[in-house]
Amino acid sequence: MTAVLSHIALLTRLCVGGPGGRAGLVYFALVLGLGLAGVQVSVRLIAWTADFYNALQKLDVDATLRQIAIFFGLIAISVALFLTGSYLRKMLQIRWRRSLTEAALDRWFAGKAYWHLRDRSDNGLDNPDQRIAEDCRIFVDKLTGEAIELITNIVALISFVAILWSLSTFPLAFTLGGVAIEIPRYMVWAAPLYVAISSGVTHWLGRPLKSLAFEQQRREADFRFALTRLREHVEAVALADGEAAERRLLSQRFTAIAQNWRGLANRELILGCFTRPYFQTVLRIPLFLALPAFLTGRVTFGGLMQIGSAFQNVVTTLSWFIFSYRDLAELAASASRLSHFLKAAEGATSASRPALVAGPDGRLSLRGVALWTPGGRTLEPLPDLSFEAGEAYWIAAPSGHGKSALVKAIAGLWRHGTGRIERPDSRMAFLPQQPYLPLGDLRTALAYPAAPEDHETGAYQQALAAVGMSHLWEIAEPAWNDARRGLSGGERQRLALARIHLHRPDWIILDEATSALDPEAEQHVLGALRQALPGATFVLIAHRPPLGLGKYRAIRLTSRSGTEPVEPPTGVVQTV
Numbered sequence: 001m002t003a004v005l006s007h008i009a010l011l012t013r014l015c016v017g018g019p020g021g022r023a024g025l026v027y028f029a030l031v032l033g034l035g036l037a038g039v040q041v042s043v044r045l046i047a048w049t050a051d052f053y054n055a056l057q058k059l060d061v062d063a064t065l066r067q068i069a070i071f072f073g074l075i076a077i078s079v080a081l082f083l084t085g086s087y088l089r090k091m092l093q094i095r096w097r098r099s100l101t102e103a104a105l106d107r108w109f110a111g112k113a114y115w116h117l118r119d120r121s122d123n124g125l126d127n128p129d130q131r132i133a134e135d136c137r138i139f140v141d142k143l144t145g146e147a148i149e150l151i152t153n154i155v156a157l158i159s160f161v162a163i164l165w166s167l168s169t170f171p172l173a174f175t176l177g178g179v180a181i182e183i184p185r186y187m188v189w190a191a192p193l194y195v196a197i198s199s200g201v202t203h204w205l206g207r208p209l210k211s212l213a214f215e216q217q218r219r220e221a222d223f224r225f226a227l228t229r230l231r232e233h234v235e236a237v238a239l240a241d242g243e244a245a246e247r248r249l250l251s252q253r254f255t256a257i258a259q260n261w262r263g264l265a266n267r268e269l270i271l272g273c274f275t276r277p278y279f280q281t282v283l284r285i286p287l288f289l290a291l292p293a294f295l296t297g298r299v300t301f302g303g304l305m306q307i308g309s310a311f312q313n314v315v316t317t318l319s320w321f322i323f324s325y326r327d328l329a330e331l332a333a334s335a336s337r338l339s340h341f342l343k344a345a346e347g348a349t350s351a352s353r354p355a356l357v358a359g360p361d362g363r364l365s366l367r368g369v370a371l372w373t374p375g376g377r378t379l380e381p382l383p384d385l386s387f388e389a390g391e392a393y394w395i396a397a398p399s400g401h402g403k404s405a406l407v408k409a410i411a412g413l414w415r416h417g418t419g420r421i422e423r424p425d426s427r428m429a430f431l432p433q434q435p436y437l438p439l440g441d442l443r444t445a446l447a448y449p450a451a452p453e454d455h456e457t458g459a460y461q462q463a464l465a466a467v468g469m470s471h472l473w474e475i476a477e478p479a480w481n482d483a484r485r486g487l488s489g490g491e492r493q494r495l496a497l498a499r500i501h502l503h504r505p506d507w508i509i510l511d512e513a514t515s516a517l518d519p520e521a522e523q524h525v526l527g528a529l530r531q532a533l534p535g536a537t538f539v540l541i542a543h544r545p546p547l548g549l550g551k552y553r554a555i556r557l558t559s560r561s562g563t564e565p566v567e568p569p570t571g572v573v574q575t576v
């Protein structure tokens with residue numbers, strides 16, 4: 001319970017602290033004010049009940065008609081308060097949701113947490129991206145609803161109990177085992193006792209709902225993720241006739257949803273068996289309890305209805321916990337999921353291992369670096385290596401040796417390892433085998449991650465020409481979306497290399513970034529790149545010797561923790 005409250009407090013601070021969060025507080029105050037005004041209308045309606053039924057009992061037509069007019073006036077005010085309140089609450093929700101989402105996104109991107117948290121096995125965090133979308137929404141939705149209701153209910157309770165106290169002046173007198181017992185103002189005591197017992201039963205019956213709601217969210221997210229993944233890999237699935245396998249996976253994930261849903265439905269049914277009859281009787285019981293006073297002539301008919309109405313309000317207000325149990329369970333579940341996510345994201349930004357430090361002499365050096373997989377399997381040993389600025393290198397090693405892991409370690413992304421990597425204080429560009437083309441037009445794809453307006457039209461055209469892709473320039477926006485999806489692997493790699501022409505980094509680390517090009521194309525694009533950036537350092541990881549790079553040093557990593565000479569193509573390679 002304390003943990004849930006501290007999660008809620010932490011997340012609420014993030015809601016208030018973000019952009020628009022303080023304006024949200026004004027909305028919160030307004031919504032609360034309207035809620036409290038609504039309580040005053042309810043208090044007035046209790047008094048109206050006595051006036052109306054007393055007028056009825058006296059058969060006073062004028063007074064009855066006046067009370068009917070007052071009733072419609074009160075209802076009109078109540079409706080206006082309710083509608084304005086729910087509109088302002090929606091404005092509040094979007095403000096706080098934005099603040100919370102921005103805070104979650106900040107942590108998600110800081111220190112590349114989105115990368116470090118990609119494996120569930122590594123951190124126990126499922127579908128973190130969906131937490132940003134779904135849990136931020138659920139949390140703010142439930143928080144604003146439940147917090148405002150809690151405060152208005154406390155105020156309402158005080159008002160209604162005060163009314164009930166002033167009305168129920170009569171005691172309940174009975175004898176038990178020969179002892180005469182008299183409970184003064186028993187209607188006031190009966191209300192909380194009734195609700196306390198009912199809340200206890202509700203909590204006992206509904207306790208498993210929190211974990212079931214938590215699990216439901218997770219399974220729904222797993223299902224959505226599998227569908228999104230299929231969309232991303234349609235081509236590979238279609239070529240492999242993978243429909244049956246995909247269908248199987250989706251069916252499995254949906255079965256998991258259905259299983260948990262059944263558990264949720266069963267539990268809600270059990271809870272409903274108690275809360276539903278409770279809900280139905282809560283409005284009648286007060287009348288039955290006050291009947292002895294009416295039947296003995298101590299209260300008028302109007303008084304009986306007024307006491308009934310006041311008791312009803314006390315019980316309904318106290319029962320808020322019972323009726324809101326499911327919402328409170330969802331609030332608690334979303335708060336703990338989000339807090340777990342934020343904590344994991346903050347933890348992911350801790351210093352990377354191997355240690356990345358600034359190199360003293362513009363060189364890139366590896367000292368005593370050893371890497372292992374997230375599961376703890378040690379990768380092939382790495383020798384101490386040193387890369388001089390302005391040179392070109394080709395690194396070769398058997399498949400699975402750990403070349404890509406090494407590139408990620410240099411980029412500061414590989415946290416599983418030890419040793420020290422000295423990096424030059426220069427701009428480094430890393431190109432993976434499968435380049436990422438963001439959504440947007442061709443300029444956006446080429447300028448990524450810079451903004452498209454950062455470069456002149458001529459620069460884009462030159463970059464495209466250097467990689468032999470000038471024809472793409474003619475493709476306008478809607479057609480580009482289709483063209484982007486249809487780009488071959490080699491064309492995507494060329495576009496990624498065109499980005500290097502635009503950004504002109506000092507160090508270029510290519511991890512099989514030309515693997516999809518034919519030898520002629522590779523010779524052309526690498527030759528053009530080296531010519532355009534003569535002072536840059538090239539580190540190229542590939543299974544075959546690079547073409548077009550000019551003079552380079554070759555490093556073959558072996559499983560004996562060392563390098564060995566590579567047979568040089570004549571006149572091009574110096575071995576290390």
Ligand SMILES: Nc1ncnc2c1ncn2[C@@H]1O[C@H](COP(=O)(O)OP(=O)(O)OP(=O)(O)O)[C@@H](O)[C@H]1O
Binds near residue numbers: 373379402405
């Ligand atoms: N996220 C991960 N979780 C578990 N194992 C991983 C992960 N990433 C890489 N590995 C493992 O680490 C080893 C090295 O992978 P890496 O991609 O660095 O190899 P590589 O030398 O680049 O191979 P290739 O030449 O085939 O691209 C492989 O056995 C791979 O399965």
